[in-house]
Amino acid sequence: MTTLPRTASAVIVGGGVVGCSIAYHLARRGLSDVVVLEREAVGAGTTSKAAGGIRAQFPTETEVRFSLESMRVFERFREEFGVDPGYTKIGYLFLVVDEEDLRGFETRIALQRRLGADVRVITPADAQKLVPALRVDDLVAAVWGPQDGMAGPAEVTNGFARRARELGTRILEGVEATALDMPDGRVRGVRTREGAIATPLAINAAGPAAARVGKLAGVEVPVYPRRRHIFFTEPFPEIPGPVPLTTDRASGFYFRKEMEQVLLSPGDVEDIGEDTNVPMDWGKVHDAVEKAVHRVPVLERARIAGGWAGLRPLTLDDHAIIGWAPSVEGFFLAVGFGGHGFQHAPATGRYVAEWLLDGTSSLDLSLFDPARFARGGAAARDRGPDAE
Ligand SMILES: Cc1cc2nc3c(=O)[nH]c(=O)nc-3n(C[C@H](O)[C@H](O)[C@H](O)COP(=O)(O)OP(=O)(O)OC[C@H]3O[C@@H](n4cnc5c(N)ncnc54)[C@H](O)[C@@H]3O)c2cc1C
Known part of the structure; x- marks a missing residue:
């Protein structure tokens, strides 16, 4: 049986390409006691189904910048992670x-x-x-x-996961987050069948299960x-x-x-x-x-x-949802990546780590504001190609 740490500075729910990238970037910035909970195996979720496509052709400035940042990471992936991602x-x-x-x-x-x-x-x-x-x-x-171009989703996810582990992150496979502890309305811990981990920060990176994980905190996540x-x-x-x-x-x-x-x-x-x-x-x-x-x-x-x-x-407007969940303190969302979550994972990791550690991200992420749906500001605008 997996032994869980008692405490963590953050618990990431989901060990797909997005969760592993966030874990790696947090660890690289010095946050070493992060835990990733993955109910199956690293990369076994929808990441394992991706076609590996990577494009700069997005309809918004933020997403184009995400692509360009991710491309820079794919470009130097082999040197940084010691793995050939098959970037072509x-x-x-x-x-x-x-x-x-x-x-x-x-x-x-x-x-x-x-x-x-x-x-x-x-x-x-x-x-x-x-x-x-x-x-x-x-x-x-x-x-x-x-x-x-394209790269290998498994290679990239495993590259992030391996480096994150080397930097101290605990990635626990076969462990499902089943509840959040929120005695006073803010996140205090994450529960699993194997035990509980006390943490002030839970990150929902659960891919297609994002809405279900949102419900653990009583939050509607429209994915x-x-x-x-x-x-x-x-x-x-x-x-x-x-x-x-x-x-x-x-x-x-x-x-x-x-x-x-x-x-x-x-x-x-x-x-x-x-x-x-x-x-x-x-x-x-x-x-x-x-x-x-x-x-x-x-x-x-x-x-x-x-x-x-x-x-x-x-999501309704085809843009991801990245930011603090409305109404629950300590619950962060990095979900709703549609058909482009693989290619945007490197940038997501970087900007989410900046947001969480510096209090702000070097790129304006308001496009992904989780509250936009409640405000009615998420109409399907010019969404551009649905390419993957
Ligand atoms: C057919 C197809 C083709 C695609 N092609 C491309 C492409 O060419 N380019 C591209 O960029 N994207 C592509 N995508 C999209 C891409 O696969 C996703 O956007 C991306 O993989 C999402 O990553 P993720 O980490 O958010 O989700 P996932 O990989 O699903 O990771 C989430 C993880 O959370 C785990 N989890 C869920 N609930 C819990 C819980 N309660 N406790 C613990 N763990 C939990 C799951 O087991 C899963 O492993 C494609 C998708 C499909 C289906």
């Missing part, structure tokens, strides 16, 4: 079929370029030069981000887990790699090469509740194949070899 700049390519959609891209691209991201509108013919297998006759344009599938083909040399992560804006379908295989997703969004063992719906293969063959006709000859499904922890 394969690029992101969005295929655009209507003018109005293109106008939205142009507005966002102006912002992204101002902040230093390399993103450009290219012609359908140029898109086909990048990926010769594409059908482009119905496109009005494509949007190309050559500095975007909605939605299922998405990814399938992979048998080795398919007809499309030589590397291939940019290519998204068809008309259908939501995306694909890229993974070694010799093609990874493809129908871009589905489905409410199946918050089940830890996300069941697959093999019926979704037809949807994926239909969309794939429309955009990449040669895929008709590919054979699907397998697939998986995972939960994306969505």
Whole structure:
């Protein structure tokens, strides 16, 4: 049985990429007696389902800055963590079929370029030069981000976890947070079946289980887990790699090469509740194949070899929720990362550690304000591409 420490300066609930990044950054800043509670194993949650995509193409300044900060970390990951994260700049390519959609891209691209991201509108013919297998006759344009790319979610999560442990963090696997002690309305401890840990600070980094963990503190956390599938083909040399992560804006379908295989997703969004063992719906293969063959006709000859499904922890406006939970002292939220939690985890760790240790973060995080939903300020604005 796991022996729990009696006290901790902070308890992080959730050992996914977000929780491990926060733990590492807190430890690096000198907070060594932090505990991470992970009910399964490090990285076994929705982090293990991610496609590994990393892009600078986001609709808001804060998120673009998050991406650029994360890219800097991926760039030097090997030196800092002693692990090769498999970071490759394969690029992101969005295929655009209507003018109005293109106008939205142009507005966002102006912002992204101002902040230093390399993103450009290219012609359908140029898109086909990048990926010769594409059908482009119905496109009005494509949007190309050559500095975007991918890395391995497991490698990155384990890199954060290992360094955090070396710096003194206790990461306890197979231990579930079951209650929060809040005798006077503020966090005093976290309870588990194995015992309790006294702490003034609990951090909800529970991914798709964020709402459930929020309830432990009586806080409504508006994170909605939605299922998405990814399938992979048998080795398919007809499309030589590397291939940019290519998204068809008309259908939501995306694909890229993974070694010799093609990874493809129908871009589905489905409410199946918050089940830890996300069941697959093999019926979704037809949807994926239909969309794939429309955009990449040669895929008709590919054979699907397998697939998986995972939960994306969505919010109403597609922005994460980062900050103090309204109404409960000592309860911090770092949740709701949707389809981009892997790529934003390095930046999240850094800015959350600054906030908690310095009282403020060097980047304005008001976009992620947990209170925005109650204020009615979280309408679905220009959300940009739902890419992963
Ligand atoms: C199909 C798919 C493709 C994706 N592709 C990409 C991509 O290309 N790029 C990208 O950036 N993102 C992608 N994502 C999104 C990304 O996977 C998530 O945003 C990210 O992994 C969230 O990390 P997390 O640490 O918040 O959640 P998780 O990895 O789920 O970690 C939370 C952890 O909390 C634990 N937990 C929950 N409740 C408790 C409790 N009470 N006590 C203890 N532990 C608890 C869980 O076991 C879990 O391990 C994709 C997601 C899916 C489903």
